[in-house]
Amino acid sequence: MAKNESKPWVETILDPKVECASRDEMSALQSERLKDVVRRVYERVPFYQKKMKEMGVEPGDIRGIEDIGKLPFTTKEDVRANYPFQLLAVPNADVVRVQGTSGTTGKLVVMPYSQKDVDVWGECCGRGLTMAGLGREDRIHVCYGYGLFTGGMGLDYGATHIGAMAIPMSSGNTKRQMMCMEDFEATAIACTPSYALHLAEAMAEAGVVDRLKIRAGIHGAEPWTEEMRKKIESILHIDCFDIYGLCEITGPGVAMDCIHHKGLHVYEDYFYPEVLNPATDAPCAEGETGELVFTTLAKEALPLLRYRTKDLTDITRDKCDCGRTLARFNKFTGRTDDMKVIRGVNVFPTQVETALLSMGGGVAPHYLLIVDREDNLDVLTVLVEVDERYFSDEIRKLDELRAKVARVLHDALGVSVNVKLVEPKTIDRSEGKAKRVIDNRNL
Amino acid sequence: MSKNIKQLSVFLENKEGRLNEALNILAAADVNIVALSLADTKDFGMLRMIVSDPEKGQQALKAEGITASLTEVIAVQVSHATGSLAKAMEKIADAGVNVEYMYAFANGAKASAILKISAPETVVDILLGSGFEVWDADEAYRANQ
Numbered sequence: 001m002a003k004n005e006s007k008p009w010v011e012t013i014l015d016p017k018v019e020c021a022s023r024d025e026m027s028a029l030q031s032e033r034l035k036d037v038v039r040r041v042y043e044r045v046p047f048y049q050k051k052m053k054e055m056g057v058e059p060g061d062i063r064g065i066e067d068i069g070k071l072p073f074t075t076k077e078d079v080r081a082n083y084p085f086q087l088l089a090v091p092n093a094d095v096v097r098v099q100g101t102s103g104t105t106g107k108l109v110v111m112p113y114s115q116k117d118v119d120v121w122g123e124c125c126g127r128g129l130t131m132a133g134l135g136r137e138d139r140i141h142v143c144y145g146y147g148l149f150t151g152g153m154g155l156d157y158g159a160t161h162i163g164a165m166a167i168p169m170s171s172g173n174t175k176r177q178m179m180c181m182e183d184f185e186a187t188a189i190a191c192t193p194s195y196a197l198h199l200a201e202a203m204a205e206a207g208v209v210d211r212l213k214i215r216a217g218i219h220g221a222e223p224w225t226e227e228m229r230k231k232i233e234s235i236l237h238i239d240c241f242d243i244y245g246l247c248e249i250t251g252p253g254v255a256m257d258c259i260h261h262k263g264l265h266v267y268e269d270y271f272y273p274e275v276l277n278p279a280t281d282a283p284c285a286e287g288e289t290g291e292l293v294f295t296t297l298a299k300e301a302l303p304l305l306r307y308r309t310k311d312l313t314d315i316t317r318d319k320c321d322c323g324r325t326l327a328r329f330n331k332f333t334g335r336t337d338d339m340k341v342i343r344g345v346n347v348f349p350t351q352v353e354t355a356l357l358s359m360g361g362g363v364a365p366h367y368l369l370i371v372d373r374e375d376n377l378d379v380l381t382v383l384v385e386v387d388e389r390y391f392s393d394e395i396r397k398l399d400e401l402r403a404k405v406a407r408v409l410h411d412a413l414g415v416s417v418n419v420k421l422v423e424p425k426t427i428d429r430s431e432g433k434a435k436r437v438i439d440n441r442n443l
Numbered sequence: 444m445s446k447n448i449k450q451l452s453v454f455l456e457n458k459e460g461r462l463n464e465a466l467n468i469l470a471a472a473d474v475n476i477v478a479l480s481l482a483d484t485k486d487f488g489m490l491r492m493i494v495s496d497p498e499k500g501q502q503a504l505k506a507e508g509i510t511a512s513l514t515e516v517i518a519v520q521v522s523h524a525t526g527s528l529a530k531a532m533e534k535i536a537d538a539g540v541n542v543e544y545m546y547a548f549a550n551g552a553k554a555s556a557i558l559k560i561s562a563p564e565t566v567v568d569i570l571l572g573s574g575f576e577v578w579d580a581d582e583a584y585r586a587n588q
Contacts, residue, residue, distance in 0.1 A: 421487055
């Protein structure tokens with residue numbers, strides 16, 4: 001039945017020298033590259049020179065990767081404030097393209113690339129496609145958008161790097177997507193997970209799934225769950241992989257998960273990851289959750305030092321079952337933006353989601369955190385929508401449900417919670433994204 | 444004839460006009476309410492109803508985003524005489540069956556009590572055996588019409 005069950009999985013690694021390097025070899029490479037990038041930005045980017053001078057740091061103080069903590073941070077606001085090209089570290093003539101992201105508010109974040117930056121980007125996406133079991137013979141149907149957004153071009157460059165055929169579709173027009181996928185005999189599809197699910201359901205309905213040659217799906221650019229991955233996999237009989245990237249760092253291809261799905265492998269020879277305590281900025285121990293911060297080690301056009309992603313995750317450097325030794329981070333557990341300190345305890349909305357999921361039912365009900373301050377004490381109220389899966393016509397059972405939710409949340413968050421059961425669809429879902437936290441405290 | 448009546452149970456937040464809204468949805472769907480009970484707590488209310496067409500009522504409410512489910516209950520008829528309901532309850536208690544909740548409705552010469560119980564079949568047998576009348580579901584949906 002499943003196309004990928006017909007033959008055993010063979011792990012292919014595009015660049016074993018880097019992807020399976022020992023920790024010492026990787027650190028040596030990172031140290032050389034860090035010293036080089038620090039020197040370049042200090043000499044050529046006034047923004048970084050000023051920041052480093054303010055901190056009393058000179059390029060000579062950076063003797064290796066272990067000194068990265070001495071360097072200044074860069075935030076998205078910094079990048080925006082220097083729109084579009086003020087952070088450029090190469091002459092204008094060396095820039096061969098720009099990509100960008102709209103963000104959800106305000107100005108574009110624009111990222112210029114030198115030819116070498118484009119090559120590195122293609123190489124990283126190529127490593128990721130190889131990780132998904134793809135190679136020269138493959139045909140990759142790319143329905144990420146082609147344009148300023150990095151998704152389309154990133155996967156396209158990746159396909160070129162491994163000698164595969166790229167099918168540059170962009171999204172939209174489901175019928176034409178299905179026709180091209182079938183007629184061109186695509187063997188992989190690259191798109192956002194939500195679009196993959198949409199296409200998968202449309203293709204199942206049209207009855208074309210069995211005529212497709214698709215083996216792998218490469219999905220990213222938005223958060224998705226294990227359940228979603230399994231659903232896409234089961235409809236299309238393929239293996240799906242999580243690709244991660246952000247335009248500020250390079251676009252897709254910063255990290256990718258392998259067939260074992262045990263975290264995303266970071267191409268840390270190019271993008272050095274740190275995980276920092278969001279409150280203190282101190283480095284987190286392995287396995288401890290904090291903010292993911294990247295330094296671009298080899299970028300020419302617009303290198304970034306310690307760029308704060310605001311995404312929360314933890315990192316491990318154990319060797320993966322696939323053989324790679326690259327650092328791996330887990331799926332994000334939240335954003336620093338969403339973190340609330342309630343009675344001194346850090347609370348993330350996703351913890352609430354995880355706790356609600358642990359009650360069974362497969363899908364967490366919609367919820368909303370409301371933080372108030374009453375008599376100088378923080379009070380957390382969680383509204384939980386009661387849909388049919390949780391509804392009982394007996395008030396006693398609903399009270400039990402409320403008590404259980406409160407208990408599960410208390411255990412997960414470490415603070416006591418008022419739980420209020422509300423009707424379905426009463427929690428605002430504007431802009432497709434549910435709002436998860438309302439903070440009424442005047443802090 | 445089935446004695447299991449499908450009760451329409453509706454979850455309502457304690458918000459102004461919410462009950463009215465639910466009732467209007469049923470009216471618009473041409474669903475008649477035979478019997479009704481409203482239980483309330485601090486945060487929410489529970490509207491329980493016997494209606495002319497429980498499935499249709501549930502669909503209409505769901506279409507408007509209101510959580511509604513169907514719950515099996517039974518309805519026993521008792522005469523308008525002092526102690527007749529107590530007699531019926533005594534029979535149920537003797538059988539060791541727990542009543543989750545109960546509410547009443549009147550129809551002509553007799554009154555009826557709707558019961559949510561853990562063992563409806565047993566209770567129906569007991570009540571019938573003790574000389575009580577128990578509503579057939581189809582007739583209950585059309586009571587008082």
